Amino acid sequence: MIDFARLQSKFTTLRSNKAFELFVVIVIISSALLVGAKTYELSPLAITLVVWLDRLITVFFLIEISIRFLGEENKKDFFKNPWNIFDTLIVTISLIPIDNTDMALVARLVRVFRVLRMVSVIPELRLLLNSLIKAMPQLGYVILLMFIIFYIYAAIGSTLFEDINPELWGDITISLLTLFRVMTFEDWTDVMYETMTVYKLSWIYYLTFIFFTAFAFLNMVIGIVVNVLDEEHAKVRKQAAIDAHEPTIADLQQQLEEIKLLLKQQTK
Template sequence: MNITTIQSNFFKIRSNKAFELFVVAVILFSALVIGAKTYDIPAHVLSIIVWLDRAITAFFFIELSIRFIGEPNKRTFFKNPWNVFDTLIVVVSVIPIQDSEMALIGRLIRIFRVLRMVSIVPELRLLLNSLIKALPQLGYVILLMFIIFYIYAAIGSSFFVEINPVLWGDISIAMLTLFRVMTFEDWTDVMYETMEIYPFSWIFYLTFIFLTTFAFLNMVIGIVVNVMENEHAEEAKEKAIADGDITIEDLSRQIAELKQLIEQRK
């Protein structure tokens, strides 16, 4: 059996849906094992959990090896950030650091093994990639939201500090109080307290809620949804090209037609 045949067989294994589902099941089981360690359990049960954890680590090592051997172009394997993340998680999990000063890091790495679900499930990977690509646009919205928070916090700490110094003592505490208002966590208690001295202070709270909760948060959702739609469209194009439903020439022609249509509208 030559190297090409071995690579082809491993590629079939890593592309098999049953194998992917089994990996997902192991990741979920790993999360349960991590959660079980947080309980006060008998020593003999804890020893079983330790052996299960080692078996899970061994499986992840084998699974990563299968993916690497089955990769047609191994030079590009580590150019994928998710492959680097999976490799880092597996390598650190394999290193015996339980009784060393690095034991805490080892436990943290094992907790992050649950995140491997993102690298295995394409839909989760698409969601996270969309969120990351939306960050530049979200940055401006968050900056504007911070400005609104800062203005309202300055107003609140100036007018309401005498009413309740705990909530409005300075601008940083006032911003935390406004975050409580934005998330509707007993915000009416805060409002009614200031309304006893300033009857029209309800305008302060309602305008802040409309600006932040209803306006800016909907803008954030809209940006993320728009980026997700673009990601779905790009994925559909790549799949169509890979399946041969559309050629590069057809795609180039469609792009040229779109450019021509845009120039005509100008």
């Protein structure tokens, strides 16, 4: 008779094993290399080899996701993790035999997304992505303010420089693209010198725009992301201390207050 509790314990130990995680990462990288290999012209033998390797990788992913599912104590909790849902969906679609049908393009695209499984396997990558997602509400206001600055400068540029170069300043949408080129420093001096032949002080327009966008707003974005990342790291350290039953600063402060209270009672 199968001892399911013992089997589950083995699966739990296996999925948290560093060597197993490293092997999964190697397989994911191999899967990405196979996707890249299919973009080249290959010999019939190489194509056959790539197809069989892709099938082996798909089978491995099925086994790996099964181990992770069976190693979960509460099976319902497994699907509460969005990354587990993503992994299961990618593996399930990869099993559908649609390579020789009209959906072959979809099958290839799904195999490209298998590279994202590296994020679900490596905790540090999950932390970075989660921090970026949690920073989005704050970044939204920065992006909105940046768009306002873009729009104002695009309207000014279209009004002043349209006659100089309609291809760059013909309307506000083209002006927005031109300003994006200026912000990314893609030959922006050529654009500036062209307008300076008519408006000698137009350099003020470009330098102020670059200051607001490339310097000020970019640093704001970096600051927000770094701040959220620090908060996530603090949460991870706190949770690790709780899991290890190590006292946190709050616990030590509480214990110190209890000692002070006890000493006061004894002196009385």
